[in-house]
Amino acid sequence: MxxxxxxxxxxxxxxxxxxxxxxxxxxxxxxxxxxxxxxxxxxxxxxxxxxxxxxxxxxxIAGFSVWFGTCIAALGAAGICIIIWAFFWAPVTNQREALWFMLIVLLPVSIAVFAMGCFIIRTECGRYTxxxxxxxxxxxxxxxxxxxxxxxxxxxxxxxxxxxxxxxxxxxxxxxxxxxxxxxxxxxxxxxxxxxxxxxxxxxxxxxxxxxxxxxxxxxxxxxxxxxxxxxxxxxxxxxxxEGWRWSIFRTFAPGLHYPWTMFLLCIPLGLNAVGRMLAMSTxxxxxxxxxxxxxxxxxxxxxxxxxxxxxxPLGWWELYWPLICTVVGVGTFVGVIAWVVSGLWR
Structure with missing residues (x-):
């Protein structure tokens, strides 16, 4: 992008x-x-x-900064939470030096990553449509x-x-x-x-x-x-x-209207982009x-x-409804993968 x-x-x-x-x-x-x-x-x-x-x-190409920035901000937020949890609540008593290193060095890095993600989101949200x-x-x-x-x-x-x-x-x-x-x-x-x-x-x-x-x-x-x-x-x-949510989906997938299976193969980034575009436009x-x-x-x-x-x-099947299906599949797959990864880390 x-x-x-x-x-x-x-x-x-x-x-x-x-x-x-x-x-x-x-x-x-x-x-x-x-x-x-x-x-x-x-x-x-x-x-x-x-x-x-x-x-x-x-x-x-509106919407990319929103979902890309959200991923970066989420990564930084996860780092912040993990470091704080490890320092105050982790069952570790003999690795205090490592924990202090995390708090003094890694925590500022995580905060910076989170701030960068928020800045990227802000390039589209709360601006002009x-x-x-x-x-x-x-x-x-x-x-x-x-x-x-x-x-x-x-x-x-x-x-x-x-x-x-x-x-x-x-x-x-x-x-x-x-x-x-x-x-x-x-x-x-x-x-x-x-x-x-x-x-x-x-x-x-x-x-x-x-x-x-x-x-x-x-x-x-x-x-x-x-x-x-x-x-x-x-x-x-x-x-x-x-623009309404229908148009956000259509405009995101518009470059691939003649390649429906390419839309499906790229449903995760394009679906996330469509959702990010809706958020950018609504704010x-x-x-x-x-x-x-x-x-x-x-x-x-x-x-x-x-x-x-x-x-x-009116927007027809290939202009709206097929991209809508791709969006639902893409966003659902992305959320499912993230949930699977997070659940695995907590086991």
Whole structure:
């Protein structure tokens, strides 16, 4: 999973630096289209003749930090409990030096592991459900909801768009559609955010996403083309609301919809991710655009190109019920294994 940087923007997206030659070579030019097959990758919240709302880079993989952090925190908590129990209640009378070592050395380590797990959980719980972006084709402004709740507004034509590359131990190399806000010199990166990402973050996926996004902002028939493309897809149920538990399950398993047995084989991590996603969404705030942004993005009452999650069709067997079965089996298996291990330790 690619989670580097959800809370460390300047680590994942380094700023106050010059553009690299690699970024210049991989630039996407606003006026240049792409011949790849257009794909939205379940990235759109709503669309109309004026603007399109997109989810942020970390929305597709939400939930991982919750269950991964919970496992780490549980490991630290178990260590704390074992050390305290051994020091005060274990039937050991001739190993006090070892017990003092556990108390002085191992207990702080266990506390640190527990604190790290809680910190990882906190990167998703009690934050925002997502960090939306709004691209207005009429005003040609881009509004980006930052992780601290503030909003960046920048002209679309001033963005330096490129193929972003990131590396992490868990996911390897991933790619996203990176947007750089440059200083007046035109070569120093002042701020960066990601306009598009899909899990897994394949390089050619961004060509497909650009082929979807670029016409909306640049082509005369862009609204019609985008509307027709999204009629074949699903829009994210995030407009002034949290996603429900059904959608948390669907969105977690969505990358494997064409591989049902792979879903089942990966039911433990994906099931835990779905549950973690539910917890993250239920404890997080719904982002609200400032009034000045809403006023700058009016929608005509008779706009024929309005699409929201309310226009989605129902989720079917392979979209919801099979992932639900995989979630129940995965979480149940995980809990059963943990219970078996714990019971064995106490014998």
């Amino acid at each position: 690619d989670y580097a940087g959800r809370d460390f923007r300047n680590i994942r997206f380094p700023v106050d630096r010059p553009l690299t030659e690699e970024e210049r070579a991989a630039q996407f030019h606003q006026k240049e289209s792409c011949n790849a097959r257009p794909m939205d990758f379940l990235s759109v919240i709503k669309v109309n003749s004026s603007y399109i709302d997109l989810v942020d880079r970390w929305y597709p 997502h960090y939306p972006m709004r691209l207005n084709r009429k005003t040609r402004q881009v509004h980006f909801f930052r992780q601290n709740g503030t909003v960046l507004t920048v002209p679309w034509d001033s963005l330096f768009l490129t193929l972003g590359e990131s590396k992490s131990p868990l996911s390897g190399t991933t790619h996203d559609l990176r947007a750089h806000v440059l200083e007046d010199d035109g070569k120093t990166v002042r701020e960066s955010f990601s306009l598009g990402y899909t899990f897994p973050g394949k390089k050619d996926s961004m060509d497909k996403f650009w082929a979807f996004l670029q016409p909306y902002m640049e082509e005369a028939d862009g609204v019609e083309r985008t509307y027709q493309e999204l009629r074949k897809s699903l829009l994210m149920p995030l407009e002034s609301r949290r 997080s705030k719904i982002p609200q655009w400032p009034e000045e942004v809403e006023q700058a993005n009016p929608v005509d009452a008779d706009d024929p190109y309005v699409l929201t999650w309310r226009d989605n069709g």
